[in-house]
Amino acid sequence: MAVSNIRYGAGVTKEVGMDLQNMGAKNVCLMTDKNLSQLPPVQAVMDSLVKNGIRFQVYDNVRVEPTDTSFKEAIEFAQKGAFDAYVAVGGGSTMDTCKAANLYTSSPHSDFLDYVNAPIGKGKPVSVPLKPLIAVPTTTGTGSETTGVAIFDYEHLKVKTGIASRAIKPTLGLIDPLHTLHMPERLVANSGFDVLCHALESYTALPYHMRSPCPSNPMMRPAYQGSNPISDLWAVHALRIVAKYMKRAVRNPDDLEARSHMHLASAFAGIGFGNAGVHLCHGMSYPISGLVKTYKAKDYNVDHPLVPHGLSVVLTSPAVFTFTAQMFPERHLETAEILGADIRTARTQDAGPVLADTLRKFLFDLDVDDGLAAVGYTKADIPALVKGTLPQERVTKLAPRPQSEEDLSALFEASMKLY
Amino acid sequence: MAVSNIRYGAGVTKEVGMDLQNMGAKNVCLMTDKNLSQLPPVQAVMDSLVKNGIRFQVYDNVRVEPTDTSFKEAIEFAQKGAFDAYVAVGGGSTMDTCKAANLYTSSPHSDFLDYVNAPIGKGKPVSVPLKPLIAVPTTTGTGSETTGVAIFDYEHLKVKTGIASRAIKPTLGLIDPLHTLHMPERLVANSGFDVLCHALESYTALPYHMRSPCPSNPMMRPAYQGSNPISDLWAVHALRIVAKYMKRAVRNPDDLEARSHMHLASAFAGIGFGNAGVHLCHGMSYPISGLVKTYKAKDYNVDHPLVPHGLSVVLTSPAVFTFTAQMFPERHLETAEILGADIRTARTQDAGPVLADTLRKFLFDLDVDDGLAAVGYTKADIPALVKGTLPQERVTKLAPRPQSEEDLSALFEASMKLY
Numbered sequence: 001m002a003v004s005n006i007r008y009g010a011g012v013t014k015e016v017g018m019d020l021q022n023m024g025a026k027n028v029c030l031m032t033d034k035n036l037s038q039l040p041p042v043q044a045v046m047d048s049l050v051k052n053g054i055r056f057q058v059y060d061n062v063r064v065e066p067t068d069t070s071f072k073e074a075i076e077f078a079q080k081g082a083f084d085a086y087v088a089v090g091g092g093s094t095m096d097t098c099k100a101a102n103l104y105t106s107s108p109h110s111d112f113l114d115y116v117n118a119p120i121g122k123g124k125p126v127s128v129p130l131k132p133l134i135a136v137p138t139t140t141g142t143g144s145e146t147t148g149v150a151i152f153d154y155e156h157l158k159v160k161t162g163i164a165s166r167a168i169k170p171t172l173g174l175i176d177p178l179h180t181l182h183m184p185e186r187l188v189a190n191s192g193f194d195v196l197c198h199a200l201e202s203y204t205a206l207p208y209h210m211r212s213p214c215p216s217n218p219m220m221r222p223a224y225q226g227s228n229p230i231s232d233l234w235a236v237h238a239l240r241i242v243a244k245y246m247k248r249a250v251r252n253p254d255d256l257e258a259r260s261h262m263h264l265a266s267a268f269a270g271i272g273f274g275n276a277g278v279h280l281c282h283g284m285s286y287p288i289s290g291l292v293k294t295y296k297a298k299d300y301n302v303d304h305p306l307v308p309h310g311l312s313v314v315l316t317s318p319a320v321f322t323f324t325a326q327m328f329p330e331r332h333l334e335t336a337e338i339l340g341a342d343i344r345t346a347r348t349q350d351a352g353p354v355l356a357d358t359l360r361k362f363l364f365d366l367d368v369d370d371g372l373a374a375v376g377y378t379k380a381d382i383p384a385l386v387k388g389t390l391p392q393e394r395v396t397k398l399a400p401r402p403q404s405e406e407d408l409s410a411l412f413e414a415s416m417k418l419y
Numbered sequence: 420m421a422v423s424n425i426r427y428g429a430g431v432t433k434e435v436g437m438d439l440q441n442m443g444a445k446n447v448c449l450m451t452d453k454n455l456s457q458l459p460p461v462q463a464v465m466d467s468l469v470k471n472g473i474r475f476q477v478y479d480n481v482r483v484e485p486t487d488t489s490f491k492e493a494i495e496f497a498q499k500g501a502f503d504a505y506v507a508v509g510g511g512s513t514m515d516t517c518k519a520a521n522l523y524t525s526s527p528h529s530d531f532l533d534y535v536n537a538p539i540g541k542g543k544p545v546s547v548p549l550k551p552l553i554a555v556p557t558t559t560g561t562g563s564e565t566t567g568v569a570i571f572d573y574e575h576l577k578v579k580t581g582i583a584s585r586a587i588k589p590t591l592g593l594i595d596p597l598h599t600l601h602m603p604e605r606l607v608a609n610s611g612f613d614v615l616c617h618a619l620e621s622y623t624a625l626p627y628h629m630r631s632p633c634p635s636n637p638m639m640r641p642a643y644q645g646s647n648p649i650s651d652l653w654a655v656h657a658l659r660i661v662a663k664y665m666k667r668a669v670r671n672p673d674d675l676e677a678r679s680h681m682h683l684a685s686a687f688a689g690i691g692f693g694n695a696g697v698h699l700c701h702g703m704s705y706p707i708s709g710l711v712k713t714y715k716a717k718d719y720n721v722d723h724p725l726v727p728h729g730l731s732v733v734l735t736s737p738a739v740f741t742f743t744a745q746m747f748p749e750r751h752l753e754t755a756e757i758l759g760a761d762i763r764t765a766r767t768q769d770a771g772p773v774l775a776d777t778l779r780k781f782l783f784d785l786d787v788d789d790g791l792a793a794v795g796y797t798k799a800d801i802p803a804l805v806k807g808t809l810p811q812e813r814v815t816k817l818a819p820r821p822q823s824e825e826d827l828s829a830l831f832e833a834s835m836k837l838y
Contacts, residue, residue, distance in 0.1 A: 006649075007637065008647075008648075009628075015635075015637050018635070018636050018637060018638070019637055019638075022636070022637070022638045209428075216437070217437050217441070218426065218434050218437060218438055218441070219437070219441045228427075229427075229683060230425075230687075233652060233653075233656055234652075237652055264648060268649075
């Protein structure tokens with residue numbers, strides 16, 4: 001169990017130059033995306049680098065929902081720059097791209113698939129030393145500043161996969177709530193749903209002592225090790241914050257208190273799922289976003305169709321937790337209660353429907369699209385969605401209940417409409 | 420808020436050889452104390468090192484409640500050995516000694532006082548790289564496996580002080596509950612009191628945003644940074660475990676469940692106080708153990724008078740929290756409730772006495788000596804006890820309420836008898 005280095009506070013971004021100086025950095029790669037490159041978070045980082053006399057180059061070509069192609073472009077940039085440290089300013093897409101750039105630049109003779117999760121890649125353990133990476137999250141969902149995971153679309157197979165290794169975890173996360181004030185409403189909602197599902201999935205994941213195989217060499221054990229007494233603490237705490245602050249954070253752009261708490265909840269849930277793992281909502285989300293046809297999410301300024309990650313994750317959550325509840329009904333009821341359900345008269349066997357109803361109400365209150373149908377999918381897409389879920393066994397095997405292809409079909413079908 | 424890597428489970432000690440091999444270690448220093456060197460935890464480590472073909476030397480000369488002299492002996496041993504990694508098997512004394520040996524061997528040109536906390540030492544920041552250190556705690560109190568702190572008696576001034584730097588934090592803590600089964604009753608009780616006070620003090624410490632000064636360079640900020648939203652989570656969680664399991668763990672040597680939970684609580688509280696800090700119970704405990712006259716604690720097999728650390732900490736706790744409660748009465752009431760008090764009718768202004776009474780009952784139930792008088796102190800010793808507390812400002816300034824010398828006198832006097 002690894003806890004992460006984070007520093008929290010309004011304005012901590014201004015310290016990034018000093019941190020890099022303390023790390024001995026002289027030539028820094030600043031990664032961000034085109035939208036953010038004109039916004040205050042990136043400006044604050046550049047000002048701090050200039051003030052501390054640190055040379056840097058900006059890479060602002062990060063793709064929102066990155067692909068192997070966009071990862072490779074960033075890696076190429078990093079290789080040419082011969083940087084001795086990295087700063088990622090943005091959401092999960094930027095932090096994940098930066099992790100990949102750092103990894104492959106530090107391991108120049110590796111093939112791209114070497115470190116990509118099996119079965120798509122070879123899933124090799126990382127044994128090369130990486131450069132320091134400071135992550136400055138500007139969204140309140142991914143928790144990528146605390147995890148050793150980098151997710152991308154593998155275009156060739158039209159499927160999401162990723163790299164998972166403790167070695168790519170950022171050296172430091174600077175969690176500055178001021179950055180949340182620039183977030184449009186849907187971005188707050190969708191990234192909040194990611195936090196919600198990180199918490200729910202890691203808390204209901206297969207316990208660490210029931211996971212198999214359990215490699216005898218600790219180095220070969222996966223980053224996602226199943227629910228455990230430490231990740232449980234983070235998951236429940238993050239969920240309580242979501243229950244208390246998420247609606248306020250979505251609805252009020254100026255509610256710094258609520259958005260600050262969601263910014264911390266994102267990191268807390270990240271520490272939880274970064275050690276325990278996620279399961280079906282995330283495993284099924286990858287084809288939902290990977291196979292997107294024409295849906296373009298409101299509030300996202302991108303030039304390609306997009307089902308945002310948090311939305312793709314949360315749309316299946318009522319169906320998923322109805323399915324999984326029979327394994328750990330108490331935990332499902334407990335989370336429903338945290339999210340506002342009255343469980344005093346609930347029976348154990350109703351844990352799934354109780355949590356599902358609670359989630360549906362939560363999503364409805366936050367104006368979430370009515371299921372997979374509303375983001376462009378029909379029943380005819382289900383076989384492809386199932387096929388895209390099968391390679392995600394790294395996470396789906398952490399579900400408390402095994403799933404057949406028929407089970408997955410039924411879960412997608414049950415997620416076509418929510419209300 | 421910083422990293423602590425821990426791995427938990429019955430038998431994880433057996434993995435230490437593989438961990439060291441993964442770290443590239445070839446010549447390891449195994450530190451322990453004379454009592455433990457004949458016991459199963461050390462044997463398990465040696466077996467694992469042998470099995471993995473790792474060369475090692477044993478240093479079993481660690482002093483329980485170490486001194487600058489005993490630290491220096493260990494440092495000298497380490498310097499001669501030119502080790503590339505360390506394993507500490509024992510309680511806080513062993514882990515702290517090993518941290519110091521690793522630090523000064525990695526910084527051979529430093530004077531011993533360079534890294535010692537001001538005002539006794541120079542309190543220089545650590546900028547040299549250290550060797551990997553794996554900590555295997557065998558007591559359930561110190562949490563030293565998760566902290567960047569090493570405490571010792573500075574004999575010349577007859578006062579406890581220490582070294583505090585994130586740089587000396589162990590690379591990995593292996594938390595193996597099997598080791599708790601060898602602990603005699605008083606060792607479980609006293610180390611549990613250390614956990615109790617770590618949790619209570621860090622939860623009631625001055626909040627991080629009220630601490631001053633706040634050095635502009637993050638590297639210069641103290642390891643003990645005041646209570647914060649992350650340390651709070653660990654403190655409260657550890658306290659709940661203490662409330663639930665400590666009495667069982669003390670009374671039943673075979674209660675592996677209770678002792679396992681206390682072993683984890685020790686690490687959890689360590690992560691909490693290792694970031695937030697402790698305050699008056701710890702600050703006042705250093706002269707209480709440092710000025711010991713003839714008291715010899717039951718169940719401790721040592722050849723010198725000894726007030727065990729956890730006992731020296733807890734004896735002042737009723738007086739301390741009566742004194743501090745006016746600042747954060749809600750937190751004091753909340754902790755009293757966790758420890759079993761009925762606070763439904765308690766008034767805010769009674770928070771101190773309510774928590775103090777709860778603590779007195781808790782201590783009485785666990786057969787704790789009746790105050791400072793019972794460990795050999797009289798009123799005539801109070802000026803010396805106060806004088807020994809004054810240099811502990813690194814921690815005492817984290818108390819939620821400032822203290823004059825008169826306040827400290829009154830706190831010692833109120834701690835002479837508990838019941």
